[in-house]
């Protein structure tokens with residue numbers, strides 16, 4: 001059988017081939033045995049017996065040759081040749097060549113699937129027996145942590161809002177608003193704008209620059225009046241020592257002393273800011289008649305109000321009052337009054353004024369001194385005859401006179417006005433002469 005070993009193809013194992021051969025040979029031997037049994041009775045092997053054995057051997061060999069040939073052909077072509085050999089189905093050779101991905105795509109078609117058993121959700125407990133409590137669901141700790149986090153964030157936000165309110169409450173901006181609305185006539189827009197600057201600034205204690213506001217307007221429209229009211233209010237809420245009203249014509253009348261004045265002013269401001277820091281308050285510095293301020297003083301103030309790194313005094317409010325740019329404001333109001341609708345609110349009219357005038361005023365002021373680059377500019381408008389009458393009524397009442405309407409109208413008629421435009425009659429001197437006229441009564 002050494003031939004057989006050498007001829008078996010690589011695609012079939014030796015064992016398989018031998019098994020097949022054994023089957024074939026067994027079949028043949030059985031046939032031969034049957035034949036020999038049929039011829040039982042002849043005690044010694046006859047010549048015919050020997051020849052039949054020889055024939056069987058030859059037949060077996062032929063069969064073996066045929067099978068060997070068939071195996072070789074299968075190994076070469078992979079097809080079952082039509083050799084006339086017994087039509088037995090030969091074992092299939094497995095390779096991965098014919099397998100395509102689609103073969104795996106529908107496993108249900110080729111591989112019989114196990115039926116998935118659905119688990120019953122309801123747990124059945126034995127009847128009559130002691131009922132077991134249903135197992136408790138595990139509660140996630142992460143959920144509790146999340147709730148805790150939400151609560152902490154909510155408290156933080158609430159606390160921050162409360163703190164903002166506390167700051168604003170400390171400065172009683174509502175009280176200030178009431179005072180300004182009651183005492184200042186014809187400047188509602190500017191007052192609202194100023195209050196909103198103050199509210200924004202005072203709602204927190206940490207700042208990266210001081211608040212700098214510059215009020216501009218023609219004579220007698222209430223700049224100094226506003227400054228006085230603000231100073232009075234801040235004295236009552238932060239104390240006398242944290243409010244400075246600086247009138248350059250009074251504090252530094254001689255230009256020759258400007259450098260010394262600037263140095264003194266700087267020292268005074270530093271001291272006040274430091275004291276305010278200790279008390280966790282914000283001081284107020286009001287500079288009236290700013291149009292008369294010497295350059296040396298403006299230079300010193302620029303260093304104090306600028307938002308650069310070297311400036312340590314960030315928690316302070318600077319208010320500049322001046323008539324700088326008054327000609328622009330007057331011109332703008334007289335030219336645009338015809339287009340100003342009576343139905344327009346005061347703040348609407350003022351926001352128009354701010355929008356149109358601020359760029360003009362800013363370029364003019366920045367040419368004068370860079371201090372104004374740091375400031376928010378608020379123009380005050382001209383006062384109308386009705387506002388002048390309010391000024392008279394206020395002053396007459398203050399002086400203890402009877403507020404006679406005819407008398408007030410007569411007094412208001414003595415003031416000079418610009419020619420009326422669009423139904424608006426603007427005073428040339430605002431309420432400047434009111435006090436003097438009432439004093440003559």
Ligand SMILES: Nc1ncnc2c1ncn2[C@@H]1O[C@H](COP(=O)(O)OP(=O)(O)OP(=O)(O)O)[C@@H](O)[C@H]1O
Nearest residue numbers: 183184185219220221222223224225323391431432
């Ligand atoms: N808008 C106003 N509301 C109430 N009173 C005013 C108003 N404007 C002026 N007055 C009264 O007129 C007086 C003079 O006004 P104020 O000194 O504020 O004018 P001003 O704008 O500072 O002018 P100037 O630039 O000439 O100093 C004030 O004392 C005040 O009584």
